[in-house]
Amino acid sequence: MTTIKDVARMSGVSISTVSRVINDSKPVSPEVRKRVLEVIEETGYRPNEVARSLVTRRSYLIGVIVNDLSNSYIAEMVKGIEEVGRMYNYDILLCGSYYDREAQMNHLSLLNRKQAEGIILIGYHFDDELIEAVKKNTKHSMYFTRDIKNDTIDHISINSFLASAEMTKYLIGEGHSRIAFLSDFGESSTHEHDKIKGYKEMLKENNINFSKVYVAEGRRYNDGYAMATEVIKDLGNVTAVFCTNDELAIGLINHLFDDGYKVPDDISVVGYGDYKESQHVRPTLTTISEPFYDVGAVTVRTLIKKIEGDKSARTTIELPYCFMERNSVKNLN
Amino acid sequence: MTTIKDVARMSGVSISTVSRVINDSKPVSPEVRKRVLEVIEETGYRPNEVARSLVTRRSYLIGVIVNDLSNSYIAEMVKGIEEVGRMYNYDILLCGSYYDREAQMNHLSLLNRKQAEGIILIGYHFDDELIEAVKKNTKHSMYFTRDIKNDTIDHISINSFLASAEMTKYLIGEGHSRIAFLSDFGESSTHEHDKIKGYKEMLKENNINFSKVYVAEGRRYNDGYAMATEVIKDLGNVTAVFCTNDELAIGLINHLFDDGYKVPDDISVVGYGDYKESQHVRPTLTTISEPFYDVGAVTVRTLIKKIEGDKSARTTIELPYCFMERNSVKNLN
DNA sequence: TTGAAAGCGCTACCAA
DNA sequence: TTGGTAGCGCTTTCAA
Numbered sequence: 001m002t003t004i005k006d007v008a009r010m011s012g013v014s015i016s017t018v019s020r021v022i023n024d025s026k027p028v029s030p031e032v033r034k035r036v037l038e039v040i041e042e043t044g045y046r047p048n049e050v051a052r053s054l055v056t057r058r059s060y061l062i063g064v065i066v067n068d069l070s071n072s073y074i075a076e077m078v079k080g081i082e083e084v085g086r087m088y089n090y091d092i093l094l095c096g097s098y099y100d101r102e103a104q105m106n107h108l109s110l111l112n113r114k115q116a117e118g119i120i121l122i123g124y125h126f127d128d129e130l131i132e133a134v135k136k137n138t139k140h141s142m143y144f145t146r147d148i149k150n151d152t153i154d155h156i157s158i159n160s161f162l163a164s165a166e167m168t169k170y171l172i173g174e175g176h177s178r179i180a181f182l183s184d185f186g187e188s189s190t191h192e193h194d195k196i197k198g199y200k201e202m203l204k205e206n207n208i209n210f211s212k213v214y215v216a217e218g219r220r221y222n223d224g225y226a227m228a229t230e231v232i233k234d235l236g237n238v239t240a241v242f243c244t245n246d247e248l249a250i251g252l253i254n255h256l257f258d259d260g261y262k263v264p265d266d267i268s269v270v271g272y273g274d275y276k277e278s279q280h281v282r283p284t285l286t287t288i289s290e291p292f293y294d295v296g297a298v299t300v301r302t303l304i305k306k307i308e309g310d311k312s313a314r315t316t317i318e319l320p321y322c323f324m325e326r327n328s329v330k331n332l333n
Numbered sequence: 334m335t336t337i338k339d340v341a342r343m344s345g346v347s348i349s350t351v352s353r354v355i356n357d358s359k360p361v362s363p364e365v366r367k368r369v370l371e372v373i374e375e376t377g378y379r380p381n382e383v384a385r386s387l388v389t390r391r392s393y394l395i396g397v398i399v400n401d402l403s404n405s406y407i408a409e410m411v412k413g414i415e416e417v418g419r420m421y422n423y424d425i426l427l428c429g430s431y432y433d434r435e436a437q438m439n440h441l442s443l444l445n446r447k448q449a450e451g452i453i454l455i456g457y458h459f460d461d462e463l464i465e466a467v468k469k470n471t472k473h474s475m476y477f478t479r480d481i482k483n484d485t486i487d488h489i490s491i492n493s494f495l496a497s498a499e500m501t502k503y504l505i506g507e508g509h510s511r512i513a514f515l516s517d518f519g520e521s522s523t524h525e526h527d528k529i530k531g532y533k534e535m536l537k538e539n540n541i542n543f544s545k546v547y548v549a550e551g552r553r554y555n556d557g558y559a560m561a562t563e564v565i566k567d568l569g570n571v572t573a574v575f576c577t578n579d580e581l582a583i584g585l586i587n588h589l590f591d592d593g594y595k596v597p598d599d600i601s602v603v604g605y606g607d608y609k610e611s612q613h614v615r616p617t618l619t620t621i622s623e624p625f626y627d628v629g630a631v632t633v634r635t636l637i638k639k640i641e642g643d644k645s646a647r648t649t650i651e652l653p654y655c656f657m658e659r660n661s662v663k664n665l666n
Numbered sequence: 667t668t669g670a671a672a673g674c675g676c677t678a679c680c681a682a
Numbered sequence: 683t684t685g686g687t688a689g690c691g692c693t694t695t696c697a698a
Binding site: 004 | 694
Binding site for chain 1: 377379380381382383384386387392402403405408409411412415416419424425426427428429431442443445446447448470554583584587590591609610612613614615
């Protein structure tokens with residue numbers, strides 16, 4: 001590996017001068033600059049960023065701790081983070097923790113030792129202990145979550161209360177008055193709590209007494225599939241099911257289909273999240289789209305502002321959702 | 334930030350000794366060790382990995398250059414890379430290049446300057462120029478591709494010729510003799526070429542004269558959806574369509590469904606890739622599963638072996654595929 | 667405009 | 683078992 005020393009020697013100048021031409025930090029005479037540049041070209045010299053980091057105390061490294069990269073919405077966020085981070089010359093060190101607290105702690109420690117300048121946490125829920133550790137060890141951090149019981153850390157989120165209310169309102173507008181909500185784990189998280197609240201309040205606002213919350217075993221396709229047996233029992237009594245996420249909705253629709261029921265003729269189903277699949281199911285799924293790429297982009301942008309000392313950077317941000325009308329709802333009017 | 338110097342001063346020993354207890358590199362008397370450890374605990378001292386890297390000349394950094402992180406199979410590979418890499422104490426620096434050659438070159442240069450110890454390229458196709466640059470600038474690299482016209486770089490792949498032949502054989506076994514192949518861009522890539530070859534050779538082997546290759550505009554859902562008009566014209570003449578990827582297959586199936594045709598009753602459809610959606614379509618899609626998590630895991634494992642000087646590490650690896658029989662094929666026997 | 671030299675935080679060698 | 687010290691590759695004063 002060629003070093004700055006080699007370049008200096010070969011071009012007959014001091015390493016200070018070489019440093020100056022590399023960084024354009026101080027005036028260098030044209031002839032000297034030219035000579036140095038030639039040597040750099042010849043040797044293929046590239047400055048060692050590790051050494052540079054050591055002296056400048058800057059790593060341009062942003063750590064991303066993520067629970068599960070195989071969720072497509074998380075991958076989309078990471079994409080936003082990576083792309084925008086790179087625009088500002090920051091690199092992304094990816095850490096997958098798979099819901100393991102110990103792993104999260106290890107990653108945090110590692111990122112600190114690697115001199116990461118900021119940390120982004122992505123996930124529905126992280127442990128308070130972790131959040132405390134992040135606040136304590138890291139200068140700058142951002143947190144994407146739906147479970148905001150902890151307002152002491154800067155975060156970005158989407159207003160799921162409003163989104164849920166809007167979806168419910170749409171269903172009512174289509175003439176539905178017997179609407180059920182299919183939840184993943186009940187009201188165990190703030191996020192889910194907000195959605196159910198949005199659903200119930202909109203019902204109340206429209207003087208609808210009927211409400212019903214199904215609670216599935218989990219949040220995956222299979223859980224939705226399994227819940228269909230419950231839904232089928234209520235057929236006729238319930239005319240629409242609002243699922244807390246698209247995967248659940250697709251599982252439900254498929255089971256309904258497999259048992260010979262038709263969506264939306266026999267029952268309407270809507271989802272939340274606008275997963276890619278939602279356009280591919282039959283019927284296509286009416287849902288709420290959340291701008292995950294943008295969430296990632298805004299998150300990293302904000303973090304970088306903080307890193308670079310912008311005091312005006314907003315620290316809690318709410319991004320808008322988008323209502324996607326497709327074909328899984330029957331108009332009862 | 335506490336440094337090794339501070340710890341040394343506060344515990345009344347030399348920095349050499351502190352270094353020894355941190356790294357367990359040389360014997361230290363129990364009392365001294367205890368004292369140092371206490372100071373470390375108190376101060377929350379964490380060794381600066383940047384400084385460490387500079388002197389040890391090791392970064393434990395693996396760069397991953399990936400075209401598009403939003404492909405779920407790529408995300409799955411990255412997951413495998415990350416998880417296994419971490420087991421061996423390596424970190425992953427993620428670089429998304431979105432098919433932009435200049436970006437790829439920049440990433441490569443950056444990774445070199447950051448002293449990355451190895452590089453993994455993931456994508457269907459990378460430019461020869463890039464591959465040359467990787468070989469020239471980087472000590473160790475691995476390349477995941479289907480388009481292996483360049484055998485001079487270590488790579489990992491999956492034998493799509495065999496996979497395609499097996500799928501064709503299965504169709505024949507189910508009594509189909511008028512089987513079409515739905516390709517994405519025709520034989521433009523080695524990968525696609527291999528698949529079509531597998532399809533045709535298996536046909537020939539079974540003395541079937543009929544063969545037909547549809548070429549779609551691209552490889553996405555919409556392209557498959559659009560191709561359905563062609564397929565519908567051939568209904569009756571063609572009894573099964575082998576799609577080069579699941580997304581195409583799902584698009585095709587959906588259009589067929591939208592036009593009132595039934596799969597597999599009116600026509601059988603199979604895919605390739607085992608995308609997550611393939612279990613959610615109706616009918617569920619018979620396809621070929623490729624072990625992307627494993628691909629990532631094996632890739633990074635091999636790279637690390639090379640980094641750590643294991644001469645016996647195999648440099649070109651072929652991973653097995655897996656045939657997934659589901660419900661999109663009608664038995665004609 | 668240039669060079670010499672200090673020092674970033676650490677490891678590893680040599681002596682004691 | 684310990685401490686002193688050179689040096690990793692670079693940036694950045696300070697003087698010239």
